[in-house]
Amino acid sequence: GNSVTQMEGPVTLSEEAFLTINCTYTATGYPSLFWYVQYPGEGLQLLLKATKADDKGSNKGFEATYRKETTSFHLEKGSVQVSDSAVYFCALRGTSYGKLTFGQGTILTVHP
Amino acid sequence: GAGVSQSPSNKVTEKGKDVELRCDPISGHTALYWYRQSLGQGLEFLIYFQGNSAPDKSGLPSDRFSAERTGGSVSTLTIQRTQQEDSAVYLCASITEIAGANTGELFFGEGSRLTVL
Numbered sequence: 001g002n003s004v005t006q007m008e009g010p011v012t013l014s015e016e017a018f019l020t021i022n023c024t025y026t027a028t029g030y031p032s033l034f035w036y037v038q039y040p041g042e043g044l045q046l047l048l049k050a051t052k053a054d055d056k057g058s059n060k061g062f063e064a065t066y067r068k069e070t071t072s073f074h075l076e077k078g079s080v081q082v083s084d085s086a087v088y089f090c091a092l093r094g095t096s097y098g099k100l101t102f103g104q105g106t107i108l109t110v111h112p
Numbered sequence: 113g114a115g116v117s118q119s120p121s122n123k124v125t126e127k128g129k130d131v132e133l134r135c136d137p138i139s140g141h142t143a144l145y146w147y148r149q150s151l152g153q154g155l156e157f158l159i160y161f162q163g164n165s166a167p168d169k170s171g172l173p174s175d176r177f178s179a180e181r182t183g184g185s186v187s188t189l190t191i192q193r194t195q196q197e198d199s200a201v202y203l204c205a206s207i208t209e210i211a212g213a214n215t216g217e218l219f220f221g222e223g224s225r226l227t228v229l
Contacts, residue, residue: 032216043220043221044203044220045219045220049216049217089154093216098168099157099168100218101157102147102154102155105155
């Protein structure tokens with residue numbers, strides 16, 4: 001079955017540091033890949049997505065590239081802010097209909 | 113409504129009692145999900161409703177768990193004879209499925225936190 005593995009957290013950074021959160025997946029066929037974010041006290045929301053190999057999703061300064069050869073979708077940001085403190089979830093969806101499979105989530109804390 | 117609404121936001125119950133959790137999805141969304149979020153466990157898929165198709169119940173952890181979606185809108189997740197390991201945040205999400213497009217943008221509610229004593 002499909003599965004997603006994220007780097008274990010928590011991750012603690014200083015403001016303006018570079019961020020990478022690793023995500024690898026196992027799936028048959030050509031899944032779509034997603035990053036969701038959960039800010040404190042809020043519901044999960046889509047951060048970015050990529051639907052085919054070599055696509056790059058981007059939003060709010062975050063980027064992730066769909067790498068089929070390494071089955072990865074790592075999340076990066078060049079300069080994090082305190083407001084980026086949240087829980088980040090990598091996810092995949094194998095078909096146009098059906099469940100999204102999520103990773104374990106990575107807690108990010110950014111200090112001033 | 114403007115977003116996915118879940119109730120109650122918090123529920124404390126005693127072991128062995130039944131609980132019902134409610135989800136009001138975004139109006140017009142064709143599909144609805146239930147997930148469970150436990151500390152350190154990520155998001156665990158429970159059940160998926162899509163239009164008039166038979167629901168995907170493959171994630172329900174035991175026969176104590178059931179869910180229904182009435183009129184293609186509101187959904188209720190029922191947990192019978194609750195156990196302490198059922199304690200978690202139960203999340204509902206909805207989406208408009210577009211044929212041939214894997215948009216994957218789920219809209220989540222803020223969840224119902226269940227504590228079983």
